[in-house]
Amino acid sequence: ALYVHWPFCxxxxxxxDFNSHVRDSVDQAAWRDALLADLAYEAQALPGRRLGSIFFGGGTPSLMPxxxxxxxxxxxxxxWPA
Ligand SMILES: C[S@@+](CC[C@H](N)C(=O)[O-])C[C@H]1O[C@@H](n2cnc3c(N)ncnc32)[C@H](O)[C@@H]1O
Ligand code: SF4
Structure with missing residues (x-):
């Protein structure tokens, strides 16, 4: 299972008490690139797994582009294959 956190509201x-913050603007490209880099790091650390679910949490993940x-x-x- 994969959890993806979008820490903005x-x-x-x-x-x-959650990791959630209000920002006038968010560098969307930087956050996308950081999430993808984090995924790549986790993938090399966790090879051979199967992906059963992805949960988007927050913060307010419906604010994600x-x-x-x-x-x-x-x-x-x-x-990771499904
Ligand atoms: C962190 S929010 C994330 C999703 C969305 N932003 C929302 O508010 O529904 C998820 C859930 O955690 C609850 N929550 C927030 N602060 C909490 C706290 N200090 N203790 C327990 N639950 C909390 C919210 O009410 C919400 O039901
Ligand atoms: S909307 Fe949800 S994540 Fe954002 S501050 Fe409120 S309870 Fe926390």
Missing amino acids: VSKCPYC PETVAAVIDAATAH
Whole structure:
């Protein structure tokens, strides 16, 4: 199982202890590249696994650009077969 964390929210709920932050702007290309680099690192450390599920959490993962979600899914399924 793969968990992908998107640590940004529109506003910060006062009770929230999670890794979530409000930012006026997010460098989307840098975050996409960092997620893909992290996936590549984990893939070489965990070869030969099968991917049963991908969970996008946050933060507010619905704020992720669809292109970034697609890139993460494509990379994950390329690293580990379903
Ligand atoms: C961290 S949020 C991420 C998803 C989305 N942003 C949301 O609020 O539903 C996931 C769940 O954790 C809950 N949560 C936030 N802060 C918490 C805390 N300090 N203790 C327990 N649950 C918390 C939220 O209410 C929400 O149901
Ligand atoms: S992660 Fe969820 S609970 Fe935490 S600040 Fe964002 S919207 Fe609120």
